Amino acid sequence: MGNLGHALLVLLIATAAGTRIVSGAQPADPNDLIWFADIDQPAATLMRGAGVPGGFKTAVVSWNVRTPRGSSIEVRLRAHVDAHWTRWYEMGIWSADGTSGTRHSVAGQRDADGEVETDTLALHAVADKFEVQVASHPGASGAAPQLRALAVATSLAPDNGGSVDPPPRGAIAELPVPERSQRIATSPDAKGGGGDSWCSPTSVSMVMAYWAAATGHPQWDVDVAAVADGVYDPVYDGCGNWPFNVAFASEHGLAGFVRQLPSLADVEMLVARGVPVIASIAVKPGELDGSPYPKTEGHLLVIRGFTAAGDVIVNDPYGEPGAVRRVYARAQFSHVWQAGSNGTVYIIAPPDMIRTLR
The missing domain is CATH 3.90.70.10 (Cysteine proteinases)
Known part of the structure; x- marks a missing residue:
């Protein structure tokens, strides 16, 4: 499997009172392989990631947010490759309210540095760090999204199934997860x-x-x-x-x-x-x-x-x-x-x- 990296997140949070810095969660150990930050802010944010040991070629951003009706967030990411920053790639426009057209990925993002495959940034060369922006778009009522957490998972290269899985640890109690089938009657518009x-x-x-x-x-x-x-x-x-x-x-x-x-x-x-x-x-x-x-x-x-x-x-x-x-x-x-x-x-x-x- 590729390297997933580890780093301390730093957020620059822009508010009406100005911009302040908020630190993300410190990785528990050198093998802690994900960035994750508790935010709880309604404003636009800029997250800066430290360098990724060993580098990365793919990145996926995920987020936890509350978006009041009509509001949305726009998530962008860029990477530092070969001594330059890439463009800002759109990693998704999200809203719980899908009727307003404010929930979608962005197609057609391909250039000399890489491309976005729906939700994944795939770079042509190894990057050593990244930055993430989150833009907040209030709804008609003025209510703004409440961003609670943001995560970036990076990987260096596909595993292609060649890694050796450790021996099993024995039976692990089966969780009572309800069984549901996707093969049900479709929605009216499928x-x-x-x-x-x-x-x-x-x-x-x-x-x-x-x-x-x-x-x-x-x-x-x-x-x-x-x-x-x-x-x-x-x-x-x-x-x-x-x-x-x-x-x-x-x-x-x-x-x-x-x-x-x-x-x-x-x-x-x-x-x-x-x-x-x-x-x-x-x-x-x-x-x-x-x-x-x-x-x-x-x-x-x-x-x-x-x-x-x-x-x-x-x-x-x-x-x-x-x-x-x-x-x-x-x-x-x-x-x-x-x-x-x-x-x-x-x-x-x-x-x-x-x-x-x-």
Whole structure:
């Protein structure tokens, strides 16, 4: 797997009273591989990242925010490559209110330095640091977005499934994540391809329902069609924009981030703490025995436990109702996860817990 980096975040927060500096969370150790900052500010912000040891070639930004009706945020990122700064790339325009056209990725961003692939900046050369801007756009009422947290996950190079997964730690108690299938009646306008393409919002719906039951917050239990409607990206024309799915959960009071993990051992530690993990995979024919599809260029599912042999217990949303729970062979799953997405996951949990999971 590629290097994910580690650094201290510094935020410049512009307010009516001027600009002040706020420090982000200090990494716990040199292997802490994600930037994550508690913000709780309604204003436009500029986040500066320190250098990334070993450099990076891809970056994904995710955010936790509350956007009152009609308001939105615009997230931009630039990288320092070959002694110069790239342009500011648009990493997403987000609003909980999708009716106003203020929620979408930005297409056509390709130049000599790199390109944005919906939600991921892919650079042609290794960068050594980055900066992130967040612009706040109030709604007609004047209510401004409340940005609570921002995360940047960087990676040096695709793993291509060649890393060796550590030995399993044995059975890990299976989490009671509700089973939901994406193969349901589509919405009237079949957003993003309808239920057949709703793996990401279905996975988010399952995890939100799990936390709703575990914490006594019924408002976190949102059905699949409502999540799909709330994360739909009309430019991508789909519901699988990674940061948008995390942002949706945050709009409802949960918190989370997108990141990349080097092995299933990291997932085991999270599940052992009671945290289900949404993982992104890609499967070629014959690579994942027992799956409800012969192949997929991109798919998301929920990891909810591990068997004594270390095999992976999942809720696979492509299963028909009643056949969502599956058990996949550890080696096969590790390969389709690492080679398919470089170990990309969504981590979604209550705000007081998320700070301990980065």
